Amino acid sequence: MTTPLDHIRNFSIVAHIDHGKSTLADRLIQLTGALEERDMKEQVLDSMDIERERGITIKAQTVRLNYRARNGEDYVLNLIDTPGHVDFAYEVSRSLAACEGSLLVVDASQGVEAQTLANVYQAIDNNHEIVVVLNKVDLPAAEPERIREQVEEVIGLDASNAVLISAKTGQGVPDVLEAIVHQLPPPREGDINAPLKAMLVDSWYDAYLGVIVLVRIIDGVMKKGQTIRMMGTGAKYLVERTGVFKPARVNVDELGPGEFGFFTGSIKEVADTRVGDTITEDRRPTAKALPGFKPAQPVVFCGLFPVDAADFEDLRAAVGKLRLNDASFSFEMETSAALGFGFRCGFLGLLHLEIIQERLEREFNLDLIATAPSVVYRMNLIDGTVKELHNPADMPDVMKIASIEEPWIRATVLTPDDYLGGILKLCQDRRGIQADLSYVGKRAMLTYDLPLNEVVFDFYDRLKSISKGYASFDYHLTDYREGDLVKMSILVNDEPVDALSMLVHRSAAEKRGRQMCEKLKELIPQHLFKIPIQAAIGGRIIARETVSALRKDVTAKCYGGDVTRKRKLLDKQKEGKKRMRQFGKVDIPQEAFIQALKMGD
Numbered sequence: 001m002t003t004p005l006d007h008i009r010n011f012s013i014v015a016h017i018d019h020g021k022s023t024l025a026d027r028l029i030q031l032t033g034a035l036e037e038r039d040m041k042e043q044v045l046d047s048m049d050i051e052r053e054r055g056i057t058i059k060a061q062t063v064r065l066n067y068r069a070r071n072g073e074d075y076v077l078n079l080i081d082t083p084g085h086v087d088f089a090y091e092v093s094r095s096l097a098a099c100e101g102s103l104l105v106v107d108a109s110q111g112v113e114a115q116t117l118a119n120v121y122q123a124i125d126n127n128h129e130i131v132v133v134l135n136k137v138d139l140p141a142a143e144p145e146r147i148r149e150q151v152e153e154v155i156g157l158d159a160s161n162a163v164l165i166s167a168k169t170g171q172g173v174p175d176v177l178e179a180i181v182h183q184l185p186p187p188r189e190g191d192i193n194a195p196l197k198a199m200l201v202d203s204w205y206d207a208y209l210g211v212i213v214l215v216r217i218i219d220g221v222m223k224k225g226q227t228i229r230m231m232g233t234g235a236k237y238l239v240e241r242t243g244v245f246k247p248a249r250v251n252v253d254e255l256g257p258g259e260f261g262f263f264t265g266s267i268k269e270v271a272d273t274r275v276g277d278t279i280t281e282d283r284r285p286t287a288k289a290l291p292g293f294k295p296a297q298p299v300v301f302c303g304l305f306p307v308d309a310a311d312f313e314d315l316r317a318a319v320g321k322l323r324l325n326d327a328s329f330s331f332e333m334e335t336s337a338a339l340g341f342g343f344r345c346g347f348l349g350l351l352h353l354e355i356i357q358e359r360l361e362r363e364f365n366l367d368l369i370a371t372a373p374s375v376v377y378r379m380n381l382i383d384g385t386v387k388e389l390h391n392p393a394d395m396p397d398v399m400k401i402a403s404i405e406e407p408w409i410r411a412t413v414l415t416p417d418d419y420l421g422g423i424l425k426l427c428q429d430r431r432g433i434q435a436d437l438s439y440v441g442k443r444a445m446l447t448y449d450l451p452l453n454e455v456v457f458d459f460y461d462r463l464k465s466i467s468k469g470y471a472s473f474d475y476h477l478t479d480y481r482e483g484d485l486v487k488m489s490i491l492v493n494d495e496p497v498d499a500l501s502m503l504v505h506r507s508a509a510e511k512r513g514r515q516m517c518e519k520l521k522e523l524i525p526q527h528l529f530k531i532p533i534q535a536a537i538g539g540r541i542i543a544r545e546t547v548s549a550l551r552k553d554v555t556a557k558c559y560g561g562d563v564t565r566k567r568k569l570l571d572k573q574k575e576g577k578k579r580m581r582q583f584g585k586v587d588i589p590q591e592a593f594i595q596a597l598k599m600g601d
């Protein structure tokens with residue numbers, strides 16, 4: 001039995017990080033009895049370990065809630081979870097496109113933040129009705145009335161019906177359920193007799209069931225035994241199982257119009273499913289496909305190499321496995337003169353990069369070297385062709401290049417006034433162009449255009465440290481602009497280390513070069529000989545440092561006699577070496593490859 005359209009509500013929760021989205025989701029699940037108290041793990045929506053540790057939501061998921069409203073009617077509420085970090089903004093927009101309404105959660109002690117704005121604008125762009133929820137009213141610092149006004153002034157939403165809650169204590173949460181039923185619209189269309197038309201919302205790999213595909217049904221019904229067709233790829237599959245998440249997986253006989261659910265078939269890889277694709281019945285296809293989405297494009301690339309060359313095959317297997325569940329992560333084989341065989345990997349942002357790197361090291365037990373993250377540059381060559389550059393090491397001969405373009409972003413920063421000066425300087429140092437400065441209550445709202453290349457390394461860390469954690473930040477890619485960019489190479493002991501080369505703006509090259517050399521000097525341990533470290537543009541050396549030679553023999557103090565002690569010391573040295581990599585005669589510690597890039601200006 002499918003649910004009548006007017007008894008379905010599909011909604012997302014949008015919020016700035018830490019404003020309480022997951023806590024509220026848990027409460028809603030708990031209140032609607034979807035989960036027994038004793039089964040309630042902390043933050044059920046964030047199911048991956050790393051996510052939980054970092055406290056961020058990555059994979060969009062959905063939960064069906066059965067709710068008997070105060071009017072005595074039974075409703076099906078589908079909560080579509082959305083990721084909370086800027087790297088995953090694109091996934092947020094996709095999830096929002098699949099539903100009709102949003103709860104906008106704002107921390108009543110903090111007020112509107114950068115991601116509150118970014119996310120709510122996306123919801124508005126998707127024609128969502130929005131219920132304003134002011135959370136954390138239990139905190140002494142909460143000022144719900146002031147924040148209500150702020151939401152009206154800054155976002156322009158009517159907040160007169162805002163629901164005041166504490167997701168922590170549960171106060172006011174039942175009113176959120178009523179607001180969902182009465183203030184959010186039911187699905188706008190849906191004809192149960194029409195041919196099947198469903199949107200592919202998400203998919204992931206499950207060890208038992210294979211690929212699980214999350215769908216939103218628009219028209220018709222989906223059930224076991226049907227042969228369905230993906231309209232974008234043309235692939236056909238037999239539906240083997242349909243079901244919903246409550247949040248535990250429960251099989252259902254069929255999925256009808258307006259509903260969210262999953263199906264499984266003999267789909268081998270997540271790569272066979274394209275998010276945004278239209279799914280229809282092969283026998284009786286729908287006439288018109290949904291508009292669809294462009295796939296998420298990786299914007300940051302870096303090389304990942306095993307510290308021990310013998311681990312290459314393990315790394316290959318591991319990246320393949322991760323890719324199964326993360327279509328926005330890309331990789332292809334790469335060889336580096338210095339690092340041997342590895343992979344050039346593409347990510348949605350730096351956080352995404354760190355998460356993947358951490359998973360490879362932790363879950364797959366690999367020791368890795370990550371090379372300098374790089375954005376995607378566009379090389380306009382003199383012969384008229386355009387080349388995308390994912391790796392500075394592949395830069396064409398400068399004589400062949402007419403111009404280089406780099407990606408720019410529009411960044412929004414909200415900060416208490418006290419830190420404004422420091423942040424303006426940071427943006428300025430990073431070649432930013434100020435677009436706007438206004439005030440949200442006592443806080444400044446800064447809009448800056450910045451080259452992405454200046455943001456990927458450590459902009460966010462710097463922003464947090466300058467503002468003692470109070471500034472919030474959001475960005476989106478805008479366009480490509482021409483820049484006076486040059487390739488800077490780093491030479492260690494007179495040999496270029498390709499993995500450390502990078503593109504920099506000419507005006508910043510000398511400063512960057514000096515900083516890199518100084519950092520590397522700290523990071524590279526002393527050897528028995530002198531090690532020059534140089535930064536160069538083309539053939540010109542722009543900075544130089546030297547690691548002085550080490551004279552002391554570490555085993556000397558063992559007085560020759562005590563063999564075990566000597567052995568121990570040597571073993572210890574070997575252990576220390578494990579996370580090093582040899583370049584010519586020089587050992588460079590693994591961490592140097594990322595640390596050297598953190599400027600800390």
Ligand SMILES: Nc1nc2c(ncn2[C@@H]2O[C@H](COP(=O)(O)OP(=O)(O)OP(=O)(O)O)[C@@H](O)[C@H]2O)c(=O)[nH]1
Binds near residue numbers: 016019136139
């Ligand atoms: N005092 C108080 N704390 C709350 C309330 N709701 C959430 N918190 C706390 O605020 C912190 C962030 O809550 P989360 O629910 O993880 O925030 P989130 O918005 O889901 O964060 P992301 O998943 O990172 O996007 C946690 O420490 C919660 O315990 C509330 O109503 N009152």
